[in-house]
Amino acid sequence: MRFITARRLLRLLVCGIIINNDGRARSLYCHNYYGPILYKHEVLIAYLQEIEVIDLRPYDGPFEVDCIISLNKFDDAMFSQEELDVLKDG
Numbered sequence: 001m002r003f004i005t006a007r008r009l010l011r012l013l014v015c016g017i018i019i020n021n022d023g024r025a026r027s028l029y030c031h032n033y034y035g036p037i038l039y040k041h042e043v044l045i046a047y048l049q050e051i052e053v054i055d056l057r058p059y060d061g062p063f064e065v066d067c068i069i070s071l072n073k074f075d076d077a078m079f080s081q082e083e084l085d086v087l088k089d090g
Contacts (some may be wrong), residue, residue: 002069003057003067003068003069004067004068005059005063005065005066005067006045006056006065006066006067007065009068010038010041013038014038045068052071053070053071053072054070055068055069055071056068056069057069
């Protein structure tokens, strides 16, 4: 089963927002002890669970974080080949 930790996903979302907005979206995120995260990220996670896009499970490792598991099949039709290559490398 493939998953991403909630902490990493939130950090990647903030990085994507910053990159795509040339840093102008600073009102959308705050700095937490482990890096930048979205304001009201709990609302986003709860909404994604409510519409059954993700599921949260405890992380079986040295950190107390949640794993985010996608409940939908990945649709790569919206990405160019270059973007898919970046996703594979990450």
